[in-house]
Amino acid sequence: MVQVRVAGVALDASGQHVILLKPIDEIPGEGMVLPIWIGQLEATSILVAVEQAPVPRPLAHDLMREILETLGASVVRIEVSRIEEGTFYAEITLSTPLGERVIDARPSDAVALASRVGAGIWVASAVMEDAGVPDVLTETDAAERMDEFKRFLDEASPEDFEG
Template sequence: MQVRVAGVALDASGQHVLLLKPIDQLPGDGMVLPIWVGQLEATSILVAVEQAPVPRPLAHDLMISIIDTLGAEITRVEVTRIDDGTFYAEITLTAGDRAVTVDARPSDAVALATRAGAGIWVAEAVMAEAGVPDVLTESDASESLDEFKKFLDDVEPEDFEA
């Protein structure tokens, strides 16, 4: 099923959670797929979703630049399976008549798809196994967006150094 980024939230322990939701479902309805991701990946996804300016390219911006320079494009990403609590994804790249699929972490796949405008998909079996009812309210979404905007105002390039 095709999904969209419904948001990135913090769980009770402060871990970042990517929320993927079927594109045909309204907020607060249906299911959402939570995938725990690292802070840098969460930031990269939010920067792309919000089209926020950054002073220098992030790693995913660099990857898109390389893909574009080689004449390829990301046509699709898919969260393909879950194994012992670990999610797996694939990125499909095309260049002319050639298509290749590469293994990726879901967070990287989603970060690239949001930049490339590629469709994001989740295997039905993954949503059935790991999806949870969507109970997000509009006030929750507004608070998350406000927190992200505050983060962008306060972030410095040095915060991204390893």
């Protein structure tokens, strides 16, 4: 397993959202990055959590966090455990009053939840080897991503977060 962090959320050439997971011990522009394509709502949820942006109403992953806290459970870690036929699979490990439990999840939901509760994010070494790509992020790319997110927040309205 390789511990990773959210290096960013971007749009690919076709306008699809992609989350970029990077080993925590590698600097931007070096090593590998794991791209996982996700939906727009999940991308928004992850960005809101990573940037600690205020939202007018709780998002689905905020609700998940509140439910877990209310039930006395906590997220121990999440793992992107495997990839099969281009589909990534993740697991959320919970500490509960009844002991540790592992729950199957989509990587986007698992990362969004982990980003809210400060849980570690891990990727199976085989997944990183199979699906990781060289990280060629430039400072200009990073600045453009941040500008894009700031524009999103400036233009977002409370209705954009309604389910």
